[in-house]
Amino acid sequence: MSEPQRLPRPKAGLLDIAAYVGGKSTVEGVAEPIKLSSNENALGCSPLARTAYLAAADQLHLYPDGHCTALRQAVSDRFKLEQDRLIFTAGSDEVFDLLCQAYLEPGDNAVQGEYGFLAYRIAIRAAQGIVRFAPEPNRRIDVDLLLAEVDERTRIVFLANPANPTGTWINRDDVRRLHAALPGDVILVLDGAYAEFCDDPDYEDGLELARSAGNIVVTRTFSKLHGLAALRVGWAYAPTAIIDALDRIRSPFNVNAPAQAAALAALDDEAFIADSLAHVATWRRWMAQQLGGLGLETWPSAANFVLARFPAESHRSAKAAEAFLAARGILVRGVAGYGLPDSLRISIGLEDQNRAVIAALAEFLKG
Numbered sequence: 207m208s209e210p211q212r213l214p215r216p217k218a219g220l221l222d223i224a225a226y227v228g229g230k231s232t233v234e235g236v237a238e239p240i241k242l243s244s245n246e247n248a249l250g251c252s253p254l255a256r257t258a259y260l261a262a263a264d265q266l267h268l269y270p271d272g273h274c275t276a277l278r279q280a281v282s283d284r285f286k287l288e289q290d291r292l293i294f295t296a297g298s299d300e301v302f303d304l305l306c307q308a309y310l311e312p313g314d315n316a317v318q319g320e321y322g323f324l325a326y327r328i329a330i331r332a333a334q335g336i337v338r339f340a341p342e343p344n345r346r347i348d349v350d351l352l353l354a355e356v357d358e359r360t361r362i363v364f365l366a367n368p369a370n371p372t373g374t375w376i377n378r379d380d381v382r383r384l385h386a387a388l389p390g391d392v393i394l395v396l397d398g399a400y401a402e403f404c405d406d407p408d409y410e411d412g413l414e415l416a417r418s419a420g421n422i423v424v425t426r427t428f429s430k431l432h433g434l435a436a437l438r439v440g441w442a443y444a445p446t447a448i449i450d451a452l453d454r455i456r457s458p459f460n461v462n463a464p465a466q467a468a469a470l471a472a473l474d475d476e477a478f479i480a481d482s483l484a485h486v487a488t489w490r491r492w493m494a495q496q497l498g499g500l501g502l503e504t505w506p507s508a509a510n511f512v513l514a515r516f517p518a519e520s521h522r523s524a525k526a527a528e529a530f531l532a533a534r535g536i537l538v539r540g541v542a543g544y545g546l547p548d549s550l551r552i553s554i555g556l557e558d559q560n561r562a563v564i565a566a567l568a569e570f571l572k573g
């Protein structure tokens with residue numbers, strides 16, 4: 207009798223992970239759709255970053271600086287952070303993966319809000335950890351409910367502040383209260399992918415709090431404010447012991463050379479940064495007002511997008527709206543995968559794009 211064929215098998219639980227599905231970027235028959243599905247920077251990227259990126263093309267035969275020396279120096283100077291407490295990664299997503307690999311043993315858990323960013327749950331499960339979801343009443347993180355999920359097997363708490371896809375945020379006091387109540391061996395990840403867009407004076411990005419904490423990891427990205435999503439550059443600020451653990455397992459050349467060059471230039475492009483912030487502040491307000499005027503429910507957003515809910519009474523579903531917009535070449539993000547099937551997330555675009563999505567939604571709701 208011949209032996210049954212032996213085939214490679216992924217580790218337990220891996221095939222139960224739902225793969226990340228990004229915002230749509232193409233529509234059949236439309237050459238250049240209006241893409242408001244991935245929270246990218248409507249203004250593009252810094253012209254200085256683009257020039258630096260192109261200049262890096264002359265050195266493509268060389269391995270990148272695996273220590274990100276120049277970028278490390280620049281981030282350290284700008285944010286007044288110790289250089290040895292920084293790690294640079296291929297997008298901030300990579301930090302979540304590294305943290306879960308380094309700190310979760312099978313059966314450990316990590317806690318997040320019920321609508322928390324999808325990348326967390328994938329990273330947790332890939333490390334054979336268990337995801338514990340805390341309810342988010344009115345689509346907002348509630349510190350007490352988050353803490354109620356923490357138990358003796360909790361190793362990490364993920365908090366995006368402001369959050370994706372809700373756009374909501376919690377203030378300084380709440381973040382500090384959350385941290386103060388966590389055991390010292392539980393890592394609090396403060397994901398600041400949208401931190402710069404929050405203009406609430408009671409908000410804090412966590413860097414100050416992290417300075418004196420042994421268990422806070424603050425993550426940031428060049429994908430949103432700096433418009434470098436394609437290049438995949440992120441960084442984290444953490445205690446040296448955590449940086450040391452992550453550095454041991456990261457890929458040695460995880461941030462490529464053109465990406466490092468562009469990020470370095472972007473960091474100093476004050477004009478582009480100011481324009482991006484002003485643009486989001488203006489059009490986020492306008493978008494929320496317009497959506498409200500159409501009878502859709504919105505939440506105050508501190509990010510570069512707005513979440514809109516189609517009330518049951520409107521008898522018009524978010525899914526139908528998404529399809530209606532796509533048929534007109536406008537891509538927004540359905541968020542059923544986040545447990546929000548009645549809502550759409552709309553990134554802030556250029557003026558004509560914002561006006562186009564509102565006009566199309568008005569037509570849809572009238573029809």
Ligand SMILES: Cc1ncc(COP(=O)(O)O)c(C=O)c1O
Nearest residue numbers: 297298299366370399427429440
């Ligand atoms: C809350 C949140 N965190 C992190 C990221 C990851 O950003 P990146 O990997 O591009 O740095 C995103 C991207 O959409 C996000 O929404």
